[in-house]
Every structure is written in C-alpha cells, then in structure tokens.
Amino acid sequence: MTAHRTPPYQRIVNDIRQRIAEGELAPGDRIPSTRQIAREWNVALATATKALTVLRQEGTVHTRARVGTVVAPVREASGAARHTAKAPGAERELSRDGVVRAAIAIADAEGLAALSMRSVAARLGTAAMSPYRYVNGKDNLVLLMADTVFGELPRPAEDPADWRARLEAGARAMWALHRKHPWLAQTGPLTRPLLLPNMLAYSEWMLSALDGHGLDPATMLDINVLLYAHVQGLAVHLEREAQAQGATGLSDEQWLDTQTAVLTRLIASGAYPTFARVVEGCGPAGYDLDLDALFELGLRSHLDGLSLLIEAGRTNRRLTP
Structure with missing residues (x-):
C-alpha cells in the first residue's frame, strides 16, 4: 500500500505555520516572497504561490501593499477555526473584473515579475486555466490592469482655470x-x-x-x-x-x-573635488x-x-x- 505523501505546497504551509507558532515569525513580519519560497523549498513558482494563497485564505498571513505578505495579527479564534478556509483548487464564481483585481493585488504586493496567469488562478483559488476564459494572456491582462488603475485617477470637482x-x-x-x-x-x-x-x-x-x-x-x-x-x-x-x-x-x-567605506575612499582620493565638497556640505546627516x-x-x-x-x-x- 502506497503511503500518503504530503503535497509540496502543504509542506511549505506547515513549515511557515510552525515558524509563526514558535515565534520565529511574529505578527507584521514579512513572509518570504514567492521567488524566495521557490528557491528555499526548491519548488515551482506556482507551488509557492499556492502555499501563500492557502495561508492568506485561512487568515494566517495577509498582503500589505509595497511590503509584501506579512504575518497577520493574532486572532481570538482558535487554531482549528483558522484552517477551515475553502481549498484553493475549488472553483469560484469568476469575472473579468475579479481576475483583473486579483492580478493588481499580486503586482501591488510583489511586483509585475511575480504576476502570471497561474499565480492569479492560485490567488482566486480556482483552476489554473480558468482566468483564460476572461483574458487572453498575461499581456492582455497587464493592459486591463493598467486601464483599471488609470481609471482611479482623481479629478477635482472643478477644473482649475489656470x-x-x-x-x-x-x-x-x-x-x-x-x-x-x-x-x-x-x-x-x-x-x-x-x-x-x-x-x-x-x-x-x-x-x-x-x-x-x-x-x-x-x-x-x-x-x-x-x-x-x-x-x-x-x-x-x-x-x-x-x-x-x-x-x-x-x-x-x-x-x-x-557602501560607506567605498564612498569614504572615493572622497578621500581627491579625484572628485566637487562631488566631495557637495557631499560633505550636506552635513553629518548626509544626503537624503x-x-x-x-x-x-x-x-x-x-x-x-x-x-x-x-x-x-x-x-x-x-x-x-
């Protein structure tokens, strides 16, 4: 009889849960990105994305714009209640807007390089090919994302006359x-x-x-x-x-x-007198x-x-x- 084998994404989920439980990762700490997970666990990006999706759906982590995925605040609910989220492979009601919004959330949190049709499907908890029913591919998806966010541009109630x-x-x-x-x-x-x-x-x-x-x-x-x-x-x-x-x-x-040692060496060389004078003129706090x-x-x-x-x-x- 073949022994039950834990799927790779589930092993990643279990490992990150354990790190959080043991205090290695505290609320607000960054979780490794999809690329870091893929390297550390030697798995495909899609597997890493699926692991993060499970953790996000169960409330263990959440996405913070331009920071990435972080450990969620401790909740009052029991641990058992936290892990009852719907499995990511289950089909959900999709729409083009839903696909685009999911893609924007991925790009906001992890950058455009982390975006793929497969990662969008994983975030939505649906089959890998499902987003293709609404967009033709990543290039088309990026255009829809851009048009959507350009639509967020605020306009003043009255156009300035000047x-x-x-x-x-x-x-x-x-x-x-x-x-x-x-x-x-x-x-x-x-x-x-x-x-x-x-x-x-x-x-x-x-x-x-x-x-x-x-x-x-x-x-x-x-x-x-x-x-x-x-x-x-x-x-x-x-x-x-x-x-x-x-x-x-x-x-x-x-x-x-x-880079302090390198900068100090360059200034002390005397080869860049104007640069040295300007940098030193910024004072102890340096140039920001x-x-x-x-x-x-x-x-x-x-x-x-x-x-x-x-x-x-x-x-x-x-x-x-």
Missing part, C-alpha cells in the same frame, strides 16, 4: 497613482504608449490645459509626454527598490550603510535621496520652463501684425 494649476494637479495625481501601483511604470516604454481609454482621458485633460496658449500641436504633445515621462522616470525606481529589498533583505538606508522631493523639484522646473515658453508665445502674438 493652466499651471491644472497641470500640477494632473501630474501629482499621476505620481500618487504610481506610488500606489509601482508596477505601472514597468508596463511599457515611453516610445510605445498605452492606448487605453482611461490613459487617453488623462491626456485629454492635460492637453486641454495647454490648449489656447499659442503652442503648436507637436509642442503640446511633447509637453504632455515630458510630464508623464517625469513621473514614469522616477516611479520606475519604486519597483526596482522593492525588488532590491526583496533580493538583499536590506532597505535603501541599510544598503547605503554597506527623496523621490517625492525630486518629483516636486522636477515638476516645478518643467512648469517654470513652460511658463517662459507660453509667455514667449504671447509676446510673439502681440508683436505679429
């Missing part, structure tokens, strides 16, 4: 959206724009702020692209930093601490690379330059007979 205030509001809303969904900056190069209804609605709003100021059509489009590129160019580092933290286990500050501050500085610089362009156009119109 062109600058309107562009500021639009750019800041787009930056906030990328901060909420960092994977959005990874969806495609600037040279291959996403022709999505909600993205075009955003461009329409931004272009209307530029309309009527004497700018030619190509310049209006260039400015719209430049403002979006400013957001995307900074936002791409949100996802990269999250990936770096996941791979190294170090925050950006902790990583910089490991703040992406939000960089976004505001860049936006202000863009709009200051645009003000000169618009004013020059007005002057030319007044001088033209």
Whole structure:
C-alpha cells in the first residue's frame, strides 16, 4: 500500500505555520516572497504561490501593499477555526473584473515579475486555466490592469482655470497613482504608449490645459509626454527598490550603510573635488535621496520652463501684425 505523501505546497504551509507558532515569525513580519519560497523549498513558482494563497485564505498571513505578505495579527479564534478556509483548487464564481483585481493585488504586493496567469488562478483559488476564459494572456491582462488603475485617477470637482494649476494637479495625481501601483511604470516604454481609454482621458485633460496658449500641436504633445515621462522616470525606481529589498533583505538606508567605506575612499582620493565638497556640505546627516522631493523639484522646473515658453508665445502674438 502506497503511503500518503504530503503535497509540496502543504509542506511549505506547515513549515511557515510552525515558524509563526514558535515565534520565529511574529505578527507584521514579512513572509518570504514567492521567488524566495521557490528557491528555499526548491519548488515551482506556482507551488509557492499556492502555499501563500492557502495561508492568506485561512487568515494566517495577509498582503500589505509595497511590503509584501506579512504575518497577520493574532486572532481570538482558535487554531482549528483558522484552517477551515475553502481549498484553493475549488472553483469560484469568476469575472473579468475579479481576475483583473486579483492580478493588481499580486503586482501591488510583489511586483509585475511575480504576476502570471497561474499565480492569479492560485490567488482566486480556482483552476489554473480558468482566468483564460476572461483574458487572453498575461499581456492582455497587464493592459486591463493598467486601464483599471488609470481609471482611479482623481479629478477635482472643478477644473482649475489656470493652466499651471491644472497641470500640477494632473501630474501629482499621476505620481500618487504610481506610488500606489509601482508596477505601472514597468508596463511599457515611453516610445510605445498605452492606448487605453482611461490613459487617453488623462491626456485629454492635460492637453486641454495647454490648449489656447499659442503652442503648436507637436509642442503640446511633447509637453504632455515630458510630464508623464517625469513621473514614469522616477516611479520606475519604486519597483526596482522593492525588488532590491526583496533580493538583499536590506532597505535603501541599510544598503547605503554597506557602501560607506567605498564612498569614504572615493572622497578621500581627491579625484572628485566637487562631488566631495557637495557631499560633505550636506552635513553629518548626509544626503537624503527623496523621490517625492525630486518629483516636486522636477515638476516645478518643467512648469517654470513652460511658463517662459507660453509667455514667449504671447509676446510673439502681440508683436505679429
């Protein structure tokens, strides 16, 4: 008689439960990502995803945006009650919106690299091929995800009358959206724009702020692209930093601490006097690379330059007979 063999995903679930029970992992601590689990237990990514899905469904862990999967707070319910969740293989009522929302949740928590049709199915607790009934594949799914989150862009109750205030509001809303969904900056190069209804609605709003100021059509489009590129160019580092933290286990500050000796050596070499003077001028606290501050500085610089362009156009119109 063949002995019963525990499935690989269940062994992972049991091991993580034991780590939590023994205090090795406390509430709020990060659980290994799907890729880390796959490496540690030598299993496929789909198996790792299934294990995390079981733990999430039973309430042992939950997803925290841009942090990942963490140990859930201790609940009053008994341990037996925690493990009565429906098995992930059971079919559920699905919809296209449900598939897209599940995919967004995965990308928000673990990045776009962790997204696959199989991982979406595992999160929904359904058969691996079920999501294909609603989307054609990952590429189509990513487009639907992007259009969905672009639809979240807030619009003021009344459009600002001033062109600058309107562009500021639009750019800041787009930056906030990328901060909420960092994977959005990874969806495609600037040279291959996403022709999505909600993205075009955003461009329409931004272009209307530029309309009527004497700018030619190509310049209006260039400015719209430049403002979006400013957001995307900074936002791409949100996802990269999250990936770096996941791979190294170090925050950006902790990583910089490991570079102190190298930096000290470079400054002491005398080969970079301006760099050395500027860095030392930041004082004992050092330079804090703040992406939000960089976004505001860049936006202000863009709009200051645009003000000169618009004013020059007005002057030319007044001088033209």
